[in-house]
Structures are given as C-alpha cells and as structure tokens.
Amino acid sequence: MFRYSYGEFYHTFRAFNGILGSGGYANDGAANTFGWGHSPYGDFYSKLRSVKAMSDVYAKLSEADKTEYQIFMWTGNVIKDYIFYHLTDDCGDVPYTDAMQAQQGNFFPKFDKQKDIYHAILADLKDVSGKLKGFTLGTSAIQKQFLINDVWFAGDVAKWRSFTNSLRLRLAMRISVIEPDLAKTTIQEVLADGVYATNRATSVTLVDREQDRAFEYLLNRSLQESRGNLWMPENMAKVMRKAGQPDDPRIKVLFQPDKDGNYSFMPTEANDVSVIRPNITSTDLSKTYPSIYNRSTFEMNVGMMALIITSSEIHLIKAEAGLRWPELGIDVANEYKLAIQESIDIYYEENALNTNKTYAGYIPASMPAKPDQATIDLFLAAKVAEFTIAGADEKKGLVFDQKYIHFNMLKPYELWADTRRLTKELGARVKKSPSNIKLMERTVYPNTEELNNNTNFQAVKAQNNYTTPNWWTGR
Template structure:
C-alpha cells in the first residue's frame, strides 16, 4: 500500500464539495478553446467526460484507491482474498475487524466524487432533452451506488446536490425504492427507442462493450433489477418477487449469454488487484477459496489464482483474521491469477443472473426455468466465460466437498472445512441445502467481485466461511457473524453532522460494524 496517498484533501472533504470535486474538475469547468455549449452538444462532448468518470469510478482505477475502496474490506470479508500484510501489527485492522477509519473513508468519498457528482452533471445536461443518455446514466448510478448503501445502510441519495447546510440521509429502504424507480425510467425510455428503431447516439461514449446498443443496456438494467430484488427478499418478499419477475419477463429479458456480460473496458488498463497482489504483495488467495475450490477440484482454479511460490503445483491460501507476524511469512501463497490480466472490469456476469434466477425458481417465482436447470446453466456459462473445460462432469459430481484448511506456517490457524455441500443438484434436498449450493456456485462464479459476494454472504450466510481467530473489534463485531457494515465516515461527521444524525436515526442500531442493514435480517432464508 502507498500509505502517503491516504489523506483527505480539503476540496473533497464533504458532500457539499463533491458535486464539483471530480478528477476532471478543470476540464469540465473551464473552456480554453472558446467552444460554445451549443457546439459541444452537437457531438455530445458535454457529457463524454462525466460519463467516462462514472464508468471508471464504479471500481476506482487508481490502484491504491481501489485497495481502500474495496480490496481491504469487501474482497476480504467475502472470503475471496486475504492479506498477508500485518498493516497495523497486533492491534489488527479491517481483516481483524478493527476498522481503520482512514482507509474506510474512501468507500464513501470515491463513489460520491466519481459516480454521484458526475451522474448529477449528466442529469442536468440531458434530462428532458437527451433522455437516452440520462437513462444510461441512471443504470450506472444504480450500479455504483447500491454498492454504497450495501456498505453503510442509510446514505445521501435523493437529496444529493442540494446546497443545504445539512444534507439528510435516506433510509436504505428509501434508497432501494428510488433505485427501482430509476431502473423503471431507464428501461422504459430505452425500450421505447429500440421499438422505434432509433439509431443509438451513445456508441462513442459507451465504455461497456455494448457499442451503445440500447437493447443490451435494457438487459443489463433488468439483470441489475433482479440482483436488487433478491437482496430484499427476506425483508420485502412480495416486492422481491414482483421486481424479479418484472426483470425476467420483460420483452428483452435479462442477460443470457456471455456476450451480455456487463463490464467496463478501459484502454491501457491494469487491474488494481493485479498490482496489489503481484507488485505489492498485499493480497493473496483466501483459505476459504483454497478449501472450496481445491475441494471441488474446480477447473477454474488455475484462471483465478497462480500456483504457490512456496509450494510448486499447489494452490495455497491465507486465513483471514489470524495473528500476522511478518509479511514474508505468507507472500509465497497463491497470488491472484490471469482473471485480472485484461483491460476489462466486470460489473455483472451472466452466470450471476442464472444463479439469481435459480434462487427465484427455488422460491416458486416465474423465472423461465427450473431451479436445477438454471443452476446448471449458471455453472456451465461460468466455465465458458473463463475458458475452462469439464463443466458437464463437474455439475454431476455428488461426492467432492470443501476440504480442511492447513496453515503450513502455523498449525494454530488450521480449520476443518465448514461449507460442506456437494456440487450436484439434489431434488430431495431441503430448500436450505439447495440455496447453499446455489450461493456457493454463484460465489465461485462472481470472483473477484468481492462487494457482491460479501453482500450475498450477509443476506444468506453462504457460503459458510472460516471465522476470524483474532477479533480486535473490541466487541463491536461478533466473531460468529463478522462485519455487517462500515460505520459512517469521519468527513461526513465533520462536514455534515446533522445529516449523519439522520442516518444514525434510520440505521436501527449503533453506528458500528456489527449493526445489520435493513435487508440483512436475522430471519431464516425461507
């Protein structure tokens, strides 16, 4: 980690400043060429820079920023990765549930600066005049900001952009309600344009690989709706069913092939995870990944990770929440593999969509297929995405399960396997076992997108993960359930204290990492 980068500049300290605080501030707010606003609009140059910043801001492309935005929290708490680095020594850090506020502030500030501020600029420049652009911006905003509410709970959303001294927070329920409404507008607007045979004007701006194809954007929006619908299934089951069926049964439907995968393509891009793992040595394969993927003899393993430098021919992980002594002890474990070697960052996979549909079918919803059929297609399409062979035999394996974890450096960290389910579908199994299979395979398929994996782990409890051995949260977070959220950030407490107070009031518990979000209930999965 580049520690001297971790600071908050005065201009970006609060949400009041975020509206004008973007990485392209000077480019947007000055006009050295003397081109008029009308001339800029002729080629839609007035929205190209804001769109570019939104695209690259969902996952921040600056490596140290991404490390703080997601890698040292969700990527670890999801069970995907672990750090071999004892950043804070015996006191522990995020990996030991002793939150580092100086790190976690970026999880809030970066999306507001990059996604929300630039989405607002796009809205101001396009709404009612170029609604096709406004519609796409809403899809991207929902993608970027549902991640924020799924970290903090109540957030500034409907009131963002106001200049009031106090900016109130929306409850998470209100945020989700507005996001469903925003997706309604985006889908209706773009569908109307496809039906009219309108030629897309978004191609020169589009960084998704969709080449401005409005139909593809509708399928992505529907798929995103399906994700959000499933998130609220335990707190709002009727709403979840309605929104999920609306997504799947729309005339253009959801993502169904790997050509539909939602991603951001960035020229000359190096994935931050590759740098964090291979160049900095700050992240490695997790013990959970070692246990589950090695146990299944999963053919995707070689795509996801490199062989251990210390143990040739083996894939070895690090257990999260252990007592770290020296970084050199475990940097010889498996680095992240070729999956992070391209110039693309995946926002949502088609495999995830099939697993969401499989869970919906398990719950009796109209998902256009059976739970077993959708589950098996989800696995198959994930294999295809990664160029892995052997999906047919993998799907029918009813023997292999996760294996025990052995820490070759310290036997005190050893653990018996906890996620004990086989791969093959079992029609006689309980709904709970079926759900564990679905979520486990979705967890594997979604790698390395730790934010979504952490959210689904909190919602369902699956896959079962090894517990932290050294919990240094001071009792704020339980070892049994792990981190449920991140506390509101210091910049907001300093710059918007009244707003933070509204957020705490809507949180339903103390402002710490142990308080569950609105959709993260203690109720059973069924």
C-alpha cells in the same frame, strides 16, 4: 464507474480479504479491528457529479430538445442508480433525495432511509427499462451524437436494457429476505421481459482502455502490492476440491501451482497457519508456498476484464429465486449448472486475454489449456447430483458457494452483500472467514458529515459504526 482504481482496490482488498475469506489471509490469531482505508462515501458522491451536472443542463432545455436528449437522461439515471445502490449498501442511510443540490442552495441534505432509496432505485430502473423497450435512435444530429458519446455501450439500446434489467435482478435478490413480495414481483417482471444477461454475449464486462498504465493506477498495481494476501484460501479450496468429485476446472485459472506443483492452500485458522509458517514463501513467485492467485489471469493481465454483471451471476440469482418461489417455474438445477459452465468459460477466456508470457516469475502452468467439454460435463454432472439431493437451505448454501468462487477477490462488494444478506438464514454456512474475524456490516461516515451537516446527521449517528446491519439483511 465500473472498474477499480489502484487505491480503491488496494484498500478494499486489505479490508475484506479476511472478512470474506476470499483471499488467503495468513491468520495470526489476533482479533480483527474494523477499518477501511478507502472512503466509498466521498468516492461515490464524486462520481455522481457528472450525472447531476447533466441533469442540471437538461432541466434548462426546451421541451423539444428534452425529447431529443431523453435517451441521455434515461441511461444517465441507470448510472446514477448503479452508484447509489453501491453507496447505500456500504453506508446504509445516505443523502439521496436532497443529494447534490448545492446549485439549488441546499447545502444540508437529509439522510434518506435505505429502504426508501432501494424502492426509488428499483422503481427508476423499471421505468427506464420500460422507456427503452421499443426505443430506436432517430436520425437527428443530437441522437446521432449518442452513438459517439455513449462510451459504455456505443449507443446500443438493447445492451442498456440488458444492463438495466440485470441490475433489477441483482437488487431484487438483495431484498429477498426483507421484502420478498417486491423481490418476487421484480424478478417475475424481468423474466417475463426476457432481456437481461442470459449468456456471454449479453454479459456486461469491461476491458480497460489505458492498459499501458495498468501498473501505475489500475487494479494490476493493487494486486502487485497485495501479494501477501493473495494465497489460495482454504475455504475456497474446500469448495473447489470435494471428495468424490472431479476438481473444479476453474482452480487452474484462479490459482497457480506451488513450488511442488500442487494446488495448496493457506489455512483458515491461526493454529494451522502456525504449523506451516516456516514453509510459507513468496520469494520466488514461480515457486511459492502455498499456491497464490493466478498471476497470468489477474495481476499481470493488463487486458483483464472487469466482470460487471455476468450471466453466471444471473443464473445463480435465478436459481435462488426458484428455491424461494417455486411458483416461478424456474428449473433451478439447470440454472445452477449453467452458472457454473459459464463461469468456467469466462475465467478461461479471462486467462487467455493475457499475452505476456515473459514477465518475471511466469510459469506455463499459469496459462493452462481449457479442458475439453466432456471433462467439464463430468464435473457439472457431479455438481448437479450434489445439488439435487441437498436440502432447501443447503441448496441456498451451494448457490452461495458458487458466488464465492465466481466473485472471488474481484468483486468484494457483491460477495460482501450476499454474505451479509444470507447470514440471517444460513448463519455459519456462509461464513468463509477465520473464527477471529467478525463480519463488518457497513462502513462509517466521514467525520465531515457530523461537522458540516450536524442537524441531519443526528438521524444516523446511532448507526455510525461497523456493526449495525443494513436494512435489507433483516437483522
């Protein structure tokens, strides 16, 4: 549910590397053609089967047992909401109300509007958060089982509430352009509640439990086989190394030095790539040119955390919310500062999780010591000063830049969503891709949908392409 498999990430990264400018796409100048080897549509529905099966069993219980098992269903619904928002973000209108109803004899589900799906998800997350508030596990055998069977948070209800409310903040910002009133109300409710990812302890991360198979079917294998797309991208280098400011401390744990000991980037445009093409090399992974993503932090790190929802992302959401709605009383500059600080912290933590210093191509510079806080504070002061004097739209652009760094290649779905959402307002300011790469707005439905569910499919056939914007973009 929460980490990428080998195949999913391999195909996702290849599709989005150029589109998002989050990986060093070696631009050859050819116009891109849309495509995605991974099918999120079928993948996400397969993940929903467990939740649906649990719901079917629950419906047959006695009323007394339903009360005992309700915590299983509340938290199961959060997982369902998590999967469905990803699904509709990728595909637009999808079966929701009638989905997974084969056991009830409905083999031809209608496609719900994305707007209706989002409204339902936000309402459900709010409902679950309210039910979990003040809930305490009882001493019955059933509720004791929740402590064992909850493989996500080990029965910690407070963590479930933090996860649920953090999702509400993420999705509220997603609709900030198209439905600002609902977005604002949702954010106000969560901030008043006060339970969400506010720091490292309440951030939601995941370390895989089958690390011995990392190079067989996990993200690490994808990274190994994607090295040709793992150069340091020029646009990220420009954000992290600005004239008159200290270098971003994260540069040393997101990337590693090239053959000359420098942090060099893959140019964005084809003509610039052509100039350096004779010098591009990854034959010796300890002496590449340009710099590549830090192999100790990512590829060779079998203990690498999946950053599901971190406090850094939430601080950036709050900063943008404060810019959009000053009446919320959010200290925008401070939220921006906290986001950067906590992103620095978690990426140095990520890098330090790697205990392997003997892999082929290892260089000591890929595992740098974290700068002292005084050095970090100088960097933060420069970022806050830049942010403070920026205009309103540029402040939003600077917030986006921090998401671009924080999400980098690890969270392409969230970076893709923010890029699409902000294009209406900020245009080229959020475009990090080369000029020959167009923004993919959504993916297409599997051919089987038109074949097997033709009557209902007619309602979405016109949007079955890569270029029709999602509802929440407002475009």
